[in-house]
Amino acid sequence: MLDIRFVVDNKEFVKEQLSHRGGEYPVDKAVELELKRRAILGEVEVLKAKRNKESEQVAQLKRAKQDASSIISEMQKVGEQIKGFDAQLSEIEAELKMTMLSIPNIPHNTLPVGKDDGDNQVMRVVGEPRNFGFEPKPHWELGEQLGLFDWPRAGKITGTRFTVYQGLGARLERAIISFMLDTHIFDNSYFEIYPPYMVNRASMTGTGQLPKFEEDAFAVKNTDYFLVPTAEVPVTNLHRDEVLDGAKLPIKYCSYTACFRAEAGSAGRDTRGLIRQHQFNKVELVKFAHPDNSYEELESLTNDAEKILQKLGLPYRVSMLCTGDVGFSSAKTYDIEVWMPSYGRYVEISSCSNFEDYQARRANIRFKDDKASKPRFVHTLNGSGLAVGRTVAAILENFQNEDGTVTIPEALRKYMYVDEIK
């Protein structure tokens, strides 16, 4: 969430910046509520100060065994007034909070102004799509022929958009998870976290999935828990309501989890293969950074994620999302897209974002440079490093051979114990 004081003091600027996202946001309403809140707060606090003083008088009179009934009856009336103001205040504060939660982050000024993904800016293209010299197969066909996946039975035991991996398919998925984690731990110096797959409502709100996007999440019946849509949620919330030591920033975490998404708005899209699933694996990178250098940290986080594709030898490109395409909580996002022959285009495999203090304010994650200084909000960043299922798809498709076999990239062989899938 944005800083309400900043919004009050810079209302027109905020509205102008948010207009680049397209869409309407209740900035005026938030400002109005905040001003009302301050006015009532001023009144009620005068009354409370009076009550505190007079109650002190009562205590003294009682100790001296004197009569205090006139003050008490007067304070009864004051108490009623306070109660009325407090009720108004909590109503306004609740409404203000909901309003602020529905206002997205201000896009960073380096973003191209644009409407949708057509206006994103390609930063670099690495590697070249291979010239096959034969008709390449999509990964779902290869996977079926090689016995890596069992979608009919996945449908039977669970439903659509779920996958049963088996044999070398299961091993490939597991190998990629280990390879990604090891790269980030040993090459890139991240600290590994293995969190719960369910989180409570406060965590989902802290990172911005709630209240606006509740229909995208799976809720666990008879509880107030949600299945994690990404490790970003549990890992970022590790430090919710904490004050971190500024000297320890940046804190760098990597985390493997399964991820669960309802894909509510995606009916009919990517129905075949591994691209869009209700349950998928992902290795996530999360950073808690100092505001002074969070944009450098965004560059290095993106490079860390790219390193996976480089080591695997997969062709990819990196784009900066435009103002109309950047996510709700993000100030700046780079998408990393891998070449997917069956789609004949690049497909998103990682999304690396700097949320600045937007998430940190929601989740109340602060730091102090030293003991004497005031706590400030950290900048939070995250990015996939990478989505595992889509990596499996990319490997199968990009490294397939004419005879239907798939060559395992060098970097994965020590995790796979075989050089090819046949």
Next chain:
RNA sequence: GGAGAUUUACCCAAGAGGUCGAAGGGGCUCCCCUGCUAAGGGAGUAGUCCGGGAAACUGGAGCGAGGGUUCAAAUCCCUCAAUCUCCGCCA
């Protein structure tokens, strides 16, 4: 799932409806004292959030969380959460 206990500041911990933003330890910071160390003596040590103010300063909130009772709540009542012990069940 059942029963009981606990939750107070950096840590441990005392706390009666009014004198409590909170005794007492420990730790930490500074000072004194001894050749150094150990020991001893003294002083300091509530952070945080929301207001007002140019500032000095000042008002309010804050004892696990949220409600309630009361002129007044760490203290009484209710709901919830976490931790511990025992029982049950289980990988």
